[in-house]
Amino acid sequence: MLAAPLAPARPAAPRTAYWPRLLPLLAALACATRIPSFLRPVWNPDEGYLAVQAGLLLQGGRLYDTVVDRKPPLLPWLYQAAFALCGPDSLTPLRVLAVLAQLLTAVALASLARRRWGDRAGRTAGVLYLLISVGLNPEDAQAATFEVFMLPGTAAALWCADRERWGAAGTAVAAAFLTKQTGAAVLLPVVWLLYHRGGTRADAARLAAGCALPALLAALLTGPADFLFWTVTGSAAYASWTGSALHVLARATASAALLAGASAGLLPPVVRALRTARSPAPELWLWLASSAAAVAAGFHFFGHYYLQLTPPLALLATAALQLPPGDRHRTAVRVSACACALFVAWGLLAPRPELRHAQRLAAALAQRTGPADRVLVWGIHPETYWLAGRTPATRYLTAGLLTNYSGGRDGPRVGEEYAVAGAWPVFRRELAAHAPALVVDDSRGGPYAPDRVPSLRRLLAAGYTRAGRVDGAVLYTRVAAERARLSPARYADPPPRRPAPSPGAAAHGRR
Numbered sequence: 001m002l003a004a005p006l007a008p009a010r011p012a013a014p015r016t017a018y019w020p021r022l023l024p025l026l027a028a029l030a031c032a033t034r035i036p037s038f039l040r041p042v043w044n045p046d047e048g049y050l051a052v053q054a055g056l057l058l059q060g061g062r063l064y065d066t067v068v069d070r071k072p073p074l075l076p077w078l079y080q081a082a083f084a085l086c087g088p089d090s091l092t093p094l095r096v097l098a099v100l101a102q103l104l105t106a107v108a109l110a111s112l113a114r115r116r117w118g119d120r121a122g123r124t125a126g127v128l129y130l131l132i133s134v135g136l137n138p139e140d141a142q143a144a145t146f147e148v149f150m151l152p153g154t155a156a157a158l159w160c161a162d163r164e165r166w167g168a169a170g171t172a173v174a175a176a177f178l179t180k181q182t183g184a185a186v187l188l189p190v191v192w193l194l195y196h197r198g199g200t201r202a203d204a205a206r207l208a209a210g211c212a213l214p215a216l217l218a219a220l221l222t223g224p225a226d227f228l229f230w231t232v233t234g235s236a237a238y239a240s241w242t243g244s245a246l247h248v249l250a251r252a253t254a255s256a257a258l259l260a261g262a263s264a265g266l267l268p269p270v271v272r273a274l275r276t277a278r279s280p281a282p283e284l285w286l287w288l289a290s291s292a293a294a295v296a297a298g299f300h301f302f303g304h305y306y307l308q309l310t311p312p313l314a315l316l317a318t319a320a321l322q323l324p325p326g327d328r329h330r331t332a333v334r335v336s337a338c339a340c341a342l343f344v345a346w347g348l349l350a351p352r353p354e355l356r357h358a359q360r361l362a363a364a365l366a367q368r369t370g371p372a373d374r375v376l377v378w379g380i381h382p383e384t385y386w387l388a389g390r391t392p393a394t395r396y397l398t399a400g401l402l403t404n405y406s407g408g409r410d411g412p413r414v415g416e417e418y419a420v421a422g423a424w425p426v427f428r429r430e431l432a433a434h435a436p437a438l439v440v441d442d443s444r445g446g447p448y449a450p451d452r453v454p455s456l457r458r459l460l461a462a463g464y465t466r467a468g469r470v471d472g473a474v475l476y477t478r479v480a481a482e483r484a485r486l487s488p489a490r491y492a493d494p495p496p497r498r499p500a501p502s503p504g505a506a507a508h509g510r511r
Helices: 015-033 045-058 074-086 092-117 119-132 146-162 166-179 181-196 201-222 224-231 245-262 267-276 282-296 303-320 329-349 353-368 383-388 423-433 454-463 503-509
Strands: 374-378 438-441 464-470 473-478
Touching (some): 045 383, 092 146, 119 245, 119 329, 146 181, 181 282, 353 473, 374 383, 423 454
16 A cells, blocks of 8 residues: 655755755856756757747748647747747757756745745655756757756646645646646646645646636647647547557656666665555655656657656655655665766767758858758758758648658558648648759658659659759759749649548638
């Protein structure tokens, strides 16, 4: 039987002394663990995608219309605001905000642990979280992307629920969800706490309202049909196990092994607590279980997905360290600090060949086109647009949205017929209206190469000629004006037979 949360082992220190001492420590640790994030212009395609989205929004674009992605709106809006205030040429402001997000998460966890188990437990929880928060491939852990900004909302949701502030807990759940859909997983432990604490119907109503109202507001601001399509219903083909099962399984295993290595100081007390069935705080186990389900959702297992496991893991380890026998706090912190140092060194020293490739490609784009020209980069590295300072010719910033290629999937579900519903007619119209001055085939032999995508192959044959190669990517420039008058009927295949699109698909397709 799981035990109730433990009472503090000894009286808490005066509150006036506790936080002024702990906050500088946590702030310094948050900064130190994220030093590598400031050393590269962009860490992964997610950062690149967000940067391009923010630039388009600043130019008057509309989210889920002329700017699209399968993600909720909060982080694109945050990038847009940072670009508006600080300029679009650097992600440094977002990296600073990512440090702040990590600090806020650590403070919320420290406050939770202190309330339950005392002052030392609060310090332990905050420090352990920050130490394991970078325990993945640096391109996953150091990037200023969805999971990093989602975690403060998840931690705040449990913090509010622990204090029975149900409306605020619901709002925090909504903030996590509106940053990334899987942030809603924290609702499970929040609901458990509501039930366990004897919450009334009024409390449940407050929680529900807190969850629903921010989401409804976001839907009204972006268009209800489009919001529903791009955040929920439009990802059925993406969230599929079919294709590249072995590749995905290898990625899942590798990321889990990295996080386990980073958590080497935390896992022994957690395992002991499981074996003795004396673990406190069952809501923390629910939080970990729901987070693990969120990591598995969609069957992609990207490394940055695993960041969602770190807050409940840090709290569980802190809870388990309160159990006898012995005092293992220092051992857990020391082992975690050593592992953290290795991951930070990895981030500082490891080469990034894909970044160099994107930079070389961006230099070629900038050299061959003017600032007002639109270009098309057919690949999975949207950061090329941002690095080159060029405007995409289409709202679909990667080939993934047009072929369902994602994360190494190279099985039978890659091709035009598996694209986002309604995408190809919109893509054809956009390229007819704004024919790109340069097309870059950056597929490099991937399953979404033009020779496997008939519509793109015909588009290139109708109006473009090969102009060279850059680092394995093939460049195509427009031919004479009489041949460059592209008409969708000249190169478009008949639309694939498929079920009728959802209302959201129809909404984004008719614009």
